[in-house]
Amino acid sequence: RSVSTRARQTLRIGMIPADGIGHEVLPGAKAAIQALGSSIPKTEFVDLLAGFEYFTRTGTALPEDTVQALQNDCDCAMFGAVSSPSRKVAGYSSPIVALRKKLDLYANVRPVTSVASSPNEKPDVDLVVVRENTECLYVKDETQIIGPNGKEARAIRLITQRASRRIGEMAFKIALNRPRKGGFKHLTIIHKSNVLSVTDGLFRETVRAVPTLPGVDGKYDSVTVAEQLVDSAVYRLFREPHIYDVMVAPNLYGDIISDAAAALVGSLGLVPSVNAGDTFVMGEPVHGSAPDIAGQNIANPLAAIRSAALMLRHLGYTDGADRIERAADEVIREGKCLTPDLGGKSKTTEVVDEVVRRI
Amino acid sequence: RSVSTRARQTLRIGMIPADGIGHEVLPGAKAAIQALGSSIPKTEFVDLLAGFEYFTRTGTALPEDTVQALQNDCDCAMFGAVSSPSRKVAGYSSPIVALRKKLDLYANVRPVTSVASSPNEKPDVDLVVVRENTECLYVKDETQIIGPNGKEARAIRLITQRASRRIGEMAFKIALNRPRKGGFKHLTIIHKSNVLSVTDGLFRETVRAVPTLPGVDGKYDSVTVAEQLVDSAVYRLFREPHIYDVMVAPNLYGDIISDAAAALVGSLGLVPSVNAGDTFVMGEPVHGSAPDIAGQNIANPLAAIRSAALMLRHLGYTDGADRIERAADEVIREGKCLTPDLGGKSKTTEVVDEVVRRI
Numbered sequence A, B: 001r002s003v004s005t006r007a008r009q010t011l012r013i014g015m016i017p018a019d020g021i022g023h024e025v026l027p028g029a030k031a032a033i034q035a036l037g038s039s040i041p042k043t044e045f046v047d048l049l050a051g052f053e054y055f056t057r058t059g060t061a062l063p064e065d066t067v068q069a070l071q072n073d074c075d076c077a078m079f080g081a082v083s084s085p086s087r088k089v090a091g092y093s094s095p096i097v098a099l100r101k102k103l104d105l106y107a108n109v110r111p112v113t114s115v116a117s118s119p120n121e122k123p124d125v126d127l128v129v130v131r132e133n134t135e136c137l138y139v140k141d142e143t144q145i146i147g148p149n150g151k152e153a154r155a156i157r158l159i160t161q162r163a164s165r166r167i168g169e170m171a172f173k174i175a176l177n178r179p180r181k182g183g184f185k186h187l188t189i190i191h192k193s194n195v196l197s198v199t200d201g202l203f204r205e206t207v208r209a210v211p212t213l214p215g216v217d218g219k220y221d222s223v224t225v226a227e228q229l230v231d232s233a234v235y236r237l238f239r240e241p242h243i244y245d246v247m248v249a250p251n252l253y254g255d256i257i258s259d260a261a262a263a264l265v266g267s268l269g270l271v272p273s274v275n276a277g278d279t280f281v282m283g284e285p286v287h288g289s290a291p292d293i294a295g296q297n298i299a300n301p302l303a304a305i306r307s308a309a310l311m312l313r314h315l316g317y318t319d320g321a322d323r324i325e326r327a328a329d330e331v332i333r334e335g336k337c338l339t340p341d342l343g344g345k346s347k348t349t350e351v352v353d354e355v356v357r358r359i
């Protein structure tokens, strides 16, 4: 199954709002894609179910129908956000983590870029977090026993050479190809091998070895490689974010680092991502389901809109992606129509209209 | 063996500079303690070996003599910093991680407070990270096999009820007793139980249950308990640090969060910690060995000096601790004698002299 051959006639996009503000931001993504008109193929949107709310009603967080529809009837998808139960709920397991694994969306790509200079924002942030998306502690292989001193719980952290290599290849490719102010190409490997010498040692060595793989032939010679311990990377992200270009990280560090980077550009409500595999791509705003503001039409739709652009870019629709991103950037830069997370007073739907008008 | 009975006559302090700037900042801690004169018991300093440099010379990172001396001849200790090899080195394992476990220093307590308002610093930071110090991925139980797709490495993440309970008790105690501007007592439990429902589920439930333990009897009723996912905690630390008072976290999250918090107050060179157990306490600046600036007499000694104060406070020498902390705060607030990490031009030894003069 190849995305590109199917994509020629119609682009079928699975839409999974899931929980909370997921329902409010995905319509913005849809409107932005529709506004592109004939510059991309005809689109069809397929509404799909998943999430914690859905679980509480049905006992299933990710119905098999949704997975089947994505695998068989869709070229790509947009995911909203999931809620987390505030207590352990028997039988519940995060549908987004499951989707990433079931569709083998092994890379979570999260560009974080400063656009406007608000007091909340650091200037000169222009980085991409490339997060491994299928293993590390996210294999969720956990056990609990009762020992002599009470309960003992264990989780497995899995790092494989195969997954480290493919995320490393993705990161080098992104570092080589992304246009970046200043022009330098820089890849920072994030790890904690001073403690986890075997697992993070394998991750770091495998990523470092990508330029020596057969067929690479000096292609990555222009990419400077550095590495950094995860604790110190979070510190330096706050202090001197301009030093970073592409950061590649195992799953959990990538999760934390992308939230840290989001804090630098004013709001999580701005930061997009794609979950990408070799044959499928799913856009997903980095923010959560925000139950505290859900249903009020004040959630920031820009992360979802930018995620739609990223998804299109990944499918090769560069012009469409550029047009959506430029429109979103303009709205942010103008600063007149912004949701409360950015200090504005506008509604979700007003921001969507403003972006759509500029596409 | 009880610290308090031994401590009455002489206070024997193990000094382990270890690597890099550890050798430059520990003399500052020593000078500050000595400046207290007769307000604390007579002190004796015991110089002890450990570290990566020591390992490269001898093949051992933490000599048994050092552990013995700490256990049998010292009431407390100060640790400098360790270097991490840039590649996996056979047989090397971090001496600080080993010391924390061998001496059962189960709590790593890291107060982060803004003092002066420099452009680098967020105002109103006044929090303590209480980090579990003996388990999580730091058990370093790692294996590697060759599978059908290449190498596969696994690490165990261990969370026990016993360790979660004692760190929870420590965190509640600190939340109850620390003086804090504003007066509210607030404990935030950091976890990622939306992914790690068993291990982090156990951590969170166990800490939450501390107020219901036998003998507690409503003692913690004035402490408000909240919880937060680690990714979102790093985000909010950066955006609204004033919301935090005491944060309690499993080992790795605590490592990352304390570096994130350090970034808020201008420099890692300011942030102290103690590794505390039931019968021993070891002060340790949060910063690393900083090989890039080692040997130049420009490392910031304030984190080590403040760590000495914390260590004394933990032993019950409140006045001595207050005097050292006040002197350090004054030097920071005046802003005339600061090392380059804080934008100053002063030498390590000049800052030490300035603090000692004020004690």
Ligand SMILES: CC(C)[C@H](C(=O)O)[C@@H](O)C(=O)O
Residues within 6 Å of the ligand: A082, A094, A096, A097, A255, A286, B194, B195, B231
């Ligand atoms: C909802 C949660 C399971 C998820 C994760 O940890 O991956 C989220 O934080 C994210 O970053 O996409």
Ligand SMILES: CC(C)[C@H](C(=O)O)[C@@H](O)C(=O)O
Residues within 6 Å of the ligand: A194, A195, A231, B082, B094, B096, B097, B255, B286
């Ligand atoms: C040096 C390293 C093993 C250590 C840790 O991860 O605990 C350090 O980062 C710290 O925070 O004390």
